[in-house]
Amino acid sequence: MFFYDIETERLFLKNISMDDREFIFRQFSDDVVNRYLFDTEPLTDVEGADEIIGFYIQPEPRLQHRWIIVRKADGIKMGTCGFHCWNHEEGKVEIGYDLKEEFWGNGYMQEAMKEVITFAIKNMSIKEINACIFIDNKRSSHLVENLGFVLSGSRYELFRCKEYLHNIYSLKLTYLA
Numbered sequence: 001m002f003f004y005d006i007e008t009e010r011l012f013l014k015n016i017s018m019d020d021r022e023f024i025f026r027q028f029s030d031d032v033v034n035r036y037l038f039d040t041e042p043l044t045d046v047e048g049a050d051e052i053i054g055f056y057i058q059p060e061p062r063l064q065h066r067w068i069i070v071r072k073a074d075g076i077k078m079g080t081c082g083f084h085c086w087n088h089e090e091g092k093v094e095i096g097y098d099l100k101e102e103f104w105g106n107g108y109m110q111e112a113m114k115e116v117i118t119f120a121i122k123n124m125s126i127k128e129i130n131a132c133i134f135i136d137n138k139r140s141s142h143l144v145e146n147l148g149f150v151l152s153g154s155r156y157e158l159f160r161c162k163e164y165l166h167n168i169y170s171l172k173l174t175y176l177a
Helices: 018-029 046-056 108-123 138-146
Strands: 011-015 065-071 077-087 092-099 128-134 150-159 162-172
Touching: 011 108, 018 046, 018 077, 065 108, 077 108, 092 108, 108 138, 128 138, 128 150, 138 162
Parallel strands: 092 128
Antiparallel strands: 011 065, 065 077, 077 092, 128 162, 150 162
């Protein structure tokens, strides 16, 4: 398995690298970006960005991958997207994504995620892609529903000693053939 850069009509999805250190720090220290991320504290120093990047650039094969979303028109880094919790045996993976607020509502994430899903179909032997979305994150729920995901359950995620209800959306790829 080899993760490669992806190109869409308006975007480059480039593999995350140490060159993205400052962007990752800015992205994951932004309160708006972190509003619905109940798995880690917002970054407070650039060393936190190093940890995130290090997690995603481990040698392959690995159970996670992240792309930086770059707008072709001007080279601006807008967000990230990718996979985590890849279960090779069951053919399941979770997706995750984030986008700076100033780029919301332009279809960028839908464009990126369509290609990420295509990548999974062609390269990862995936039968199911899941998205775990905080129930108040209506934009994210709407995005995955537009991509064909269906609500398949819910679960609580524990963060800072508090439980947050998340909906689980699933895209069963066997039905796409």
